[in-house]
Amino acid sequence: MSQYAGSTRAIDDLDRWIRGEFTELNTELEELYFADRAIADPDRPEVKALTDVLVRAGGALVANVAETRELPADEDTRYELLGMVGFYLGACRRHEVRADPEHYAALAVALSTSLGVAPRFASAHQHMHNRAVGGAFNTFTKLDSERIFLTYNGLAVMAYRRAAHALQSVPALGVSNPLATYHLTDAVAALQDVLTYSQKLAADLDPDRFFYNIRPYFKSYRVGSKEYRGANAGDFAAINVIDVLLGLCSPHDPFYQWVTTDKYPYVTPRDQQVLRSLVGTESLLCQLVRELEIGTPSVALRENAELLLAACQRHGAATVYHHQKLVIPFLQEPAAHAPEERQSDMTASGPPLDVVIASLARLRDLRAARNRPDLVTARSDLDRVRLLLADRREPTSWPETPESLEQTFFSCAPKRRRPKG
Ligand code: HEM
Structure with a gap:
């Protein structure tokens, strides 16, 4: 035995x-x-x-x-x-x-x-380590809304992990390597999937069911003498790998350091190692600017640069969507109608809802490279890449607000690549 x-x-x-x-x-x-x-x-x-x-x-x-x-x-x-x-x-x-x-x-x-x-x-117990038996994975309830939430949330997490994996393969190849094109193309497609799954979630999930029957399972709770914050859909390392490799967030920015260190105890042991490695990571955006500044770009470098810009744009679009079409209608709006005595209990992480929303908005604006006077974003580096690609013509404008990013991006088909040669 x-x-x-x-x-x-x-x-x-x-x-x-x-x-x-x-x-x-x-x-x-x-x-x-x-x-x-x-x-x-x-x-x-x-x-x-x-x-x-x-x-x-x-x-x-x-x-x-x-x-x-x-x-x-x-x-x-x-x-x-x-x-x-x-x-x-x-x-x-x-x-x-x-x-x-x-x-x-x-x-x-x-x-x-x-x-x-x-x-x-933690969230990983729902979308990464959740063994199905006879086709059924672990849930709190048998409600259709919970199944919808976990499925699309899980698929979006998988897509983020696929994008991160693809981007992680690029540094060893270099941004001017024609082989890197394969990985960057994959990253762009995976980030597009994040947006698609989020859109499906917004379309299929009943806001009232989410607010009353699903969200309350993710609250903070006490174990022994200590309170541990709630399960947060962002508790996985891939999202931060993407932020840092794309050059949209810096592991040296104190705000972003707080975002990543806060999640250590809530991610899997393997993801903790990944988060630790980020601080020594140079962004692909930095590498790209350096290579473009050398002189006329090769066909592969130009193509990779356009793909990297597309990846940044899609990452920004998905985060804008998360904020405007998930956080606001599924949490902020219903919470406004909840009884006064419940207002302090609306978030997974514990702080009041307006504090959590402000910090999500800051992350959104970093990822969307928005021009915000109080924030250093990747906007100038992205404009620099566009300028270098356009042979020093004026760059086309990067969408100014989350709403314009949403409009520009969600309504248009993927940008056509320039013909080779
Ligand atoms: C009804 C749907 C959703 C709602 C209402 C929602 C709401 C929220 C809220 C309130 C937070 C902050 C948590 C806190 O600090 O208390 C958060 C964080 C986060 N959520 Fe969602 N979420 C939803 C779906 C999703 C989906 C589908 C994804 C895709 C994987 C996602 C990804 C994230 C990430 C990555 C974070 C961490 C902050 C960041 O890095 O941006 N969420 N979400």
Whole structure:
């Protein structure tokens, strides 16, 4: 019998429960809240009956795993187990009921220490380490809206990861290498996919369902004596790889340093290594300006430069879309109608909503290379590339505002390349 047979059995039981009764209880609770458009209602008798079952059944199963005092040897399995415990705690927090720390805290902290991550579930437990069984991946509920949200959000994350992977292959080849064209073309297509999946999400997701039944599972919660911030869709390294390699954000900008260091405990151990490597990364934009300044560009350099500009434009467009068509209609607008006593509880990261929105707007403007008097953006470097490509003719204007970027970009077909030669 394996050394870990006891914990394996207990983990399997917990896994089965999370995939079964857990989602059914949450779904029933969500339907009760939604009928009243209530964010939570812990004192209502029908709600209390269901949450009592959830707290007790989940607590007993987590305690069974904890009592074995064994952790799976494999890192991915430990990460998955942390996700299961986290799903249970995330649901308790969402329904505003208390799980007994005796049942879960030692296990969550042991897993977190062994992995070097926060002792809670993170976005990666939803879109990177979420093993489907019989076609069903882990969710909190059986609601169609949650499936839509996780699917398109997950696909957008995959597309960001594909773009990052493509861009990471370029430095070793150099921006004037004809082989780099392949990777840059892939990056542009992947960033286009991010926008397409975000558009599908905006079209298919019901704003009320998202606001009342999905978003509340991503809040901050306490493990032992410490509060850990909520799961944030941006908690993966690829987005920052893209920012830095494209030259739109700098790992030496204090604001951007805060953005990346804040997410360390909430990304996978592998993504932490990627984030760490960013500080020594030279952007492709810098390399490009240096090569273009040498003299008349080769056909490959010109083509790669145009692709890099297209990648920047698409990255900017996707972030503008995220802000204008997801954050504002799905969170900021419904939050404005929520009761006063709920206003302090609207964000995953914890600060008030207007603070989170202002910081997202700053990121948006960096990625869109917007001309903002209080911000150093990549705008002048991008204009310089355009000027060098245009044989020192006046550069065509870079869209000035997020809205004009949105209009210029979303309404036009991909730019035609210049004929070769
Ligand atoms: C209904 C849909 C969505 C809403 C309402 C939404 C809202 C938000 C909010 C409020 C934050 C800030 C979190 C905090 O600090 O508390 C955030 C961050 C983030 N979201 Fe979304 N989001 C949505 C979908 C998506 C999708 C589909 C993606 C694509 C992968 C995405 C990518 C990100 C990223 C990368 C961040 C981190 C900040 C950044 O680097 O820009 N979000 N989102």
